[in-house]
Amino acid sequence: TLAATVAHELRTPLGVIRMGAYNIKKKNTDPSIEKHISHIEKEVLEANQIINNLLFYSRIKTPQCTKTLICKVLERCSEDAEKRFSSSKVFLEREFSRIKEVWLPADELQIKEVFNNLLSNAYEALDSREGRISVSAEHDEAQGWVSLRFEDNGSGISAEDLPKLFEKFQQV
DSSP: OHHHHHHHHHHHHHHHHHHHHHHHHHHOOOHHHHHHHHHHHHHHHHHHHHHHHHHHHHOOOOOOOEEEEHHHHHHHHHHHHHHHTTTSEEEEEEEOGGGTTOEEEEOHHHHHHHHHHHHHHHHHHOTTSEEEEEEEEEEETTTTEEEEEEEEOSOOOOTTTGGGTTSTTOOO
């Protein structure tokens, strides 16, 4: 709701600015003003894109659950993280053998985003860009649960930041 309100409140003046630039451009006879008008139009488009991004990230998406081989998603995310952070001296330890054949109902795009965020956070927690990250999984078929564990040997989260851990867009 906040994002939609902010978007509306920002788009109204941007529309006026865009219309003003258009009217000036139509009536303009001075070539030296043309670059300034183009700059205004470019900045209005960029501001609109920022608003679109804000709306996109604030939207709660309904999961599209399908039968997902969770081990494959973890493997892909781990490989992608190693490529993204290839300049670091981090050893990424993986132990997925216990969930090799486990299919879970999940939205593959959303769970992939969760895994990518957890891995990025783990790499970024290693201040010196050296260290160890461990991703492991447990499965108890009889009790019907899967447990995934992401660990790193970074400095950790301060006690004062722990309450903010599950708030969106928090820097902890």
